[in-house]
Amino acid sequence: MLDIAAELDRWVREDREFAVASVVAVGGSAPRRPGAALAVDSEGTAIGSVSGGCVEGAVYDLCVQALQDGTTVRERFGYSDEDAFAVGLTCGGTIEVLVTPVPADAPDRAVLAAALSGAARGEATALARVAAGPPELRGRALLVRPDGSYEGSLAGLSEDGPSENGSGGPGGRAELDRTAAAEARAMLDVGRTGTLDISEDGSHCPGGVTLFVESSVPPPRMIVFGAVDFAAALVRTGKFLGYHVTVCDARPVFATRTRFPEADDIVVDWPHRYLERTGTDDRTVLCVLTHDAKFDVPLLTEALRRPAAFIGAMGSRRTHEDRDRRLREAGLTDQDLARLHSPIGLDLGARTPEETALSIAAEIIATRHGGTGAPLTGARFPIHREGDFQGTAAAG
Known part of the structure; x- marks a missing residue:
């Protein structure tokens, strides 16, 4: 009902x-x-x-x-x-x-x-x-x-x-x-x-x-860090999936309502400072699209130590390796880093911002329901699973 x-x-x-x-x-x-x-x-x-x-x-x-x-x-x-x-x-x-x-x-x-x-x-x-x-x-x-x-x-x-x-x-x-x-x-x-x-x-x-x-329960939160072109497509996808979407970027020229008309909230602040003062829970999705060490490292250091359903970061494999090294130097453990989805998204061959947003959303959904991301054609596993984000369920 x-x-x-x-x-x-x-x-x-x-x-x-x-x-x-x-x-x-x-x-x-x-x-x-x-x-x-x-x-x-x-x-x-x-x-x-x-x-x-x-x-x-x-x-x-x-x-x-x-x-x-x-x-x-x-x-x-x-x-x-x-x-x-x-x-x-x-x-x-x-x-x-x-x-x-x-x-x-x-x-x-x-x-x-x-x-x-x-x-x-x-x-x-x-x-x-x-x-x-x-x-x-x-x-x-x-x-x-x-x-x-x-x-x-x-x-x-x-x-x-x-x-x-x-x-x-x-x-x-x-x-x-x-x-x-x-x-x-x-x-x-x-x-x-x-x-x-x-x-x-x-x-x-x-x-x-x-x-x-x-x-x-109120809609789960999706916080998109980095007011880049990919972020606009991800905001639209997040809203379609039922999230309350926030965009955060330290650069006021990019974090604007004109660029992100569908976002619920637009925050101009350093990402790690905003994350420190906002709430997250076991349903929250954090998408880091900045792929810039001066933003990523302090932000992910904070993110990986708090509750969240999904934490993903954009970047090339070289960027990921450098980010991983810096995070370890910041004191994060193997257990902390195991929660990080990086590079973010499933391998769909995505090129455009919209395709990339779809690949990110696909990984979020797969993580939520315990999916493999593999084609269903010829698969031997059940199509519908009982798995879900910790602390969530169908909210009628």
């Missing part, structure tokens, strides 16, 4: 009734990850996707039916020899889809609206929904914030139930909300989307309730 938060937030503000189908689990070579969503409103308008086309028609029909009967359902689609080209995933994988109706009088509509609004604004948001369990709980929603506070109730408790911070509530089910909020907050901390099982009393005993938790 949070995968298409901006569009659904608009639907809510327009008072539309709709149903949402969310991928809650996948197996094998499935085309979309947990959190992918398709929504259908009462006029039949559809947005989003759960399978890239394989089962969209069947899921569309489920959404229409859910709007008609007001029932939350969970459906599994997979490949079989009998129906390979009918309703199923001909790619050989399986997906499980949770279909939730959101009519005008839905008890959790306000909670869903708040979650969609927050995600659409780029705020860190977790949305927990009951994917399996007692019929009266199925589809219930809980909005969880980074500080652990929450809105709504999976247990269906009202004014006698938990407050925004989860106090009070009759019976053991009040613990369900508190436990769910704590678990969802932990998943939000690492940007993870997926399912978890807890009992109705909030314990982790077998049976009970299966929760689907979607995490929506």
Whole structure:
């Protein structure tokens, strides 16, 4: 649901009734990850996707039916020899889809609206929904914030139930909300989307309730150091991939909005000084395009000692060898230098700035998902992998 938060937030503000189908689990070579969503409103308008086309028609029909009967359902689609080209995933994988109706009088509509609004604004948001369990709980929603506070109730408790911070509530089910909020907050901390099982009393005993938790976190950062021609193409590519892109260069004549109209931020400062005062985390991508020792060495000395998902530096092999020597003289170890992708990019035979940006993006993606960069033609390894940047996951 949070995968298409901006569009659904608009639907809510327009008072539309709709149903949402969310991928809650996948197996094998499935085309979309947990959190992918398709929504259908009462006029039949559809947005989003759960399978890239394989089962969209069947899921569309489920959404229409859910709007008609007001029932939350969970459906599994997979490949079989009998129906390979009918309703199923001909790619050989399986997906499980949770279909939730959101009519005008839905008890959790306000909670869903708040979650969609927050995600659409780029705020860190977790949305927990009951994917399996007692019929009266199925589809219930809980909005969880980074500080652990929450809105709504999976247990269906009202004014006698938990407050925004989860106090009070009759019976053991009040613990369900508190436990769910704590678990969802932990998943939000690492940007993870997926399912978890807890009992109705909030314990982790077998049976009970299966929760689907979607995490929506602000876009990861890409910081491009060096306002060169290659940087302009990389900024456009980074924005296309969903990054918040910053360009940093010490030369004000080059680091301008005219040269980089698509960048989110343009910083005029020495690269290492800017990196020292800005934040990075396990999703941050650092691309060093300056290939000038007076910029590269102090910058990479700082970069390789802080959290980042990818650190790459441009330059010829001779430049790399000289840079490696200087970094070792600066005190970096073999373990530090093993994190550096240099020369940056995959071997695509790139020549133009756009082709070079594509080769850099390809290496970033391969690093994120554990890809080899090898052609898929004739390959024996799985096309879709579970690997990801440390601390990241599909952010619904």
